[in-house]
Amino acid sequence: MSIATSPADAPVAGSVLPRIEQREQDGRSWTVASGRWTTLAMSSRSAWQALAKDLAGAPPTEDRAWDLRPIEQLDHIGAQLLWDHWRHDWPATLEMLPQHKAVLDQVARFTVGTPEEPPPTLAERLRHFSHTGPRALEVVRDFVGLIGQLALDVCTLGRAPHRAPWRDFSGHLYQFGATALHITALVGLLIGVVLAYLISQQLRQYGAEAFVVNILGLSLIRELGPVLAAVLIAGRSGSAITAQIGVMRVTEELDAMRVMGIPHGFRLVMPRVMALAIAMPLISLWTSMAALVGGMLAADAALDISPAYFLSALPRAVPIANLWLALAKSAVFGILIALIGCYFGMKVKPNTESLGRGTTSSVVTSITAVILVDALFAVLFKGVGFRA
Known part of the structure; x- marks a missing residue:
């Protein structure tokens, strides 16, 4: 800090309110503080807002000079405000009275910057992990418990089939399967048409129109049919499962079942999982057939490939192993969708907000x-279903 000559005849402000003014003297910018920089003078809201606005208009640049001599009174609060505005460093040029310098020196001496928090130790990290653990581990724990309970319920079903909720099973099978046929067929048909037209534009350039059967057959039967059907069922039936069980949570039906000794897994989870495990492969096969029909019609219109040739070339282009693979992973998709829907339904809290959030999740x-499991199947069975 250097003491320089202040602007000549700097007037002392007559107002008791703290103020800051900007002046130019000898080609240099001066910031002149005046008034009473005390707690009492800054106690009113208007005075504080006016002072904050003045300070915002005087940024603490290195070449700016400050003149504090017009200040009538300066206490530790006012000095702390100035010291914080200077970012805990003295201006290059500063003019002030001795009593003001004593207050500022004391504030500067005892003001300590906020120390940086030390990084957490390994013991603290382990303690935090044990208390708050990631949500993913809790979900995995509960989901594995749900799968284990399902396995026990299936064993109970094998020992006592007469105790199984067959009426619930048949109702879910109709709801998840039969009522979804129209929407899956429509979407599959349109997907097949779109794919056939896109593929035909590329194959026509190389004179390989006949290979549209191979591409459509493999892509629709092996991948797109099961995945498309699973996505539609996840949005349609998966949300319905969560909403049904969630409403039972809101209306306290689950608590009533527990009081009466009715197991949730045996009466709620197992019928839905079994229904989707059976319905999902059939829906996948139905969707693939609809997509192939759409592709066949589009190939006839775009490439003049007759439906008779399409149907005769399809068995040679797509080995039967692709169909069994598609049906197997469709059953896995159905089990996963039902389990996830039941899990989030059981986790719904007794309020409508939690019900909507659980359905979305x-x-x-x-x-x-579904997408992750499909990628896993593609990696594990990459050599199955292709002709050498």
Whole structure:
């Protein structure tokens, strides 16, 4: 800090309110503080807002000079305000009275910057992990418990089939399967048409129109048919499962079942999982057939490939192993969708907000799980279903 000559005849402000003014003297910018920089003078809201506005208009640049001599009174609060505005460093040029310098020196001496928090130790990290653990581990724990309970319920079903809720099973099978045929067929038909037209534009350039049967057959039967059907069922039936069980949570029906000794897994989870495990392969086969029909019609219109040739070339282009693979992973998709829907339904809290949030999470998680499992099947069975 250097003491320089202040602007000549700097007037002392007559107002008791703290103020800051900007002046130019000898080609240099001066910031002149005046008034009473005390707690009492800054106690009113208007005075504080006016002072904050003045300070915002005087940024603490290195070449700016400050003149504090017009200040009538300066206490530790006012000095702390100035010291903080200077970012805990003295201006290059500063003019002030001795009593003001004593207050500022004391504030500067005892003001300590906020120390940086030390990084957490390994023991603290382990303690935090044990208390708050990531949500993913809790979900995995509960989901594995749900799968284990399902396995026990299936064993109970094998020992005592007469105790099984067959009426619930048949109702879910109709709801998840039969009522979804029209929407899956429509979407599959349109997907087949779109794919056939896109593929035909590329194959026509190389004179390989006949290979449209190979591409459509493999892509629709092996991948797109099961995945498309699973995504539709996840959005349609997965959300319905979560909503049904969630409403039972809101209306306290689950608590009533527990009081009466009716197991949730045996009466709620197992029938839905079994229904989707059976319905999902059939829906996947139905969707693939509809997509192939759409592709066949589009190939006839775009490439003049007759339906008779399409149907005769399809068995040679697509080995039967692709169909069994598609049916197997469709059953896995159905089990996953039902389990995820039941899991989020059981986790619904007794309020409508939690019900909506749980339904959304169920659909998103089901679709993500379907895509991940499909990628896993593609890696594990990459050599199955292709002719040498």
